[in-house]
Amino acid sequence: DVKVTQSSRYLVKRTGEKVFLECVQDMDHENMFWYRQDPGLGLRLIYFSYDVKMKEKGDIPEGYSVSREKKERFSLILESASTNQTSMYLCASSFSGSKNTGELFFGEGSRLTVL
Amino acid sequence: GESVGLHLPTLSVQEGDNSIINCAYSNSASDYFIWYKQESGKGPQFIIDIRSNMDKRQGQRVTVLLNKTVKHLSLQIAATQPGDSAVYFCAEIMNRDDKIIFGKGTRLHILP
Numbered sequence: 001d002v003k004v005t006q007s008s009r010y011l012v013k014r015t016g017e018k019v020f021l022e023c024v025q026d027m028d029h030e031n032m033f034w035y036r037q038d039p040g041l042g043l044r045l046i047y048f049s050y051d052v053k054m055k056e057k058g059d060i061p062e063g064y065s066v067s068r069e070k071k072e073r074f075s076l077i078l079e080s081a082s083t084n085q086t087s088m089y090l091c092a093s094s095f096s097g098s099k100n101t102g103e104l105f106f107g108e109g110s111r112l113t114v115l
Numbered sequence: 116g117e118s119v120g121l122h123l124p125t126l127s128v129q130e131g132d133n134s135i136i137n138c139a140y141s142n143s144a145s146d147y148f149i150w151y152k153q154e155s156g157k158g159p160q161f162i163i164d165i166r167s168n169m170d171k172r173q174g175q176r177v178t179v180l181l182n183k184t185v186k187h188l189s190l191q192i193a194a195t196q197p198g199d200s201a202v203y204f205c206a207e208i209m210n211r212d213d214k215i216i217f218g219k220g221t222r223l224h225i226l227p
Contacts, residue, residue: 033214040219042218042219043217109157
């Protein structure tokens with residue numbers, strides 16, 4: 001089974017702190033994604049990556065950055081956390097090209113609270 | 116803004132009855148549609164998909180219907196069970212390597 005693992009299920013941080021959210025997948029997927037999920041707003045795409053060292057902005061990249069140094073790992077970084085970044089963060093991965101069925105495989109989520 | 120949305124935010128269904136969850140989309144160029152299920156405390160999981168050149172696709176207890184004329188997508192769950200209680204998201208993509216756009220979700224409540 002595909003496994004997407006997010007390093008932390010729950011985090012509490014203070015305003016201004018730097019936050020790292022780590023995601024690792026074990027299926028050799030090329031594509032990786034970071035979403036945030038908020039009540040009434042659904043899933044919104046922050047950043048995605050189609051290959052190592054590649055990154056593309058999603059719909060709401062402001063206040064975030066990402067890193068993809070290895071194929072299996074995609075990190076989301078909040079340089080200076082703010083209270084409006086309190087949310088559930090979901091990492092996902094998928095194949096690309098002819099192997100891509102369009103299905104995303106999600107991690108369990110990381111719930112971040114910024115005080 | 117998002118091109119995918121849902122008609123109802125919550126749906127309550129009697130256990131054993133059939134459930135129908137609806138979704139509207141606005142991008143006629145989308146060629147692939149997917150339904151996801153998200154149980155409490157978990158990430159979304161793939162349920163079923165349908166290509167734009169199809170009208171209907173069936174899985175185990177689930178059926179997805181696509182009406183391109185009115186840009187409407189629905190998920191039917193037969194004989195709804197307590198384990199079906201979750202939030203259901205529809206999603207669309209224009210091709211298999213594009214980012215996926217999700218709807219806001221419908222919460223399905225199962226009544227005993």
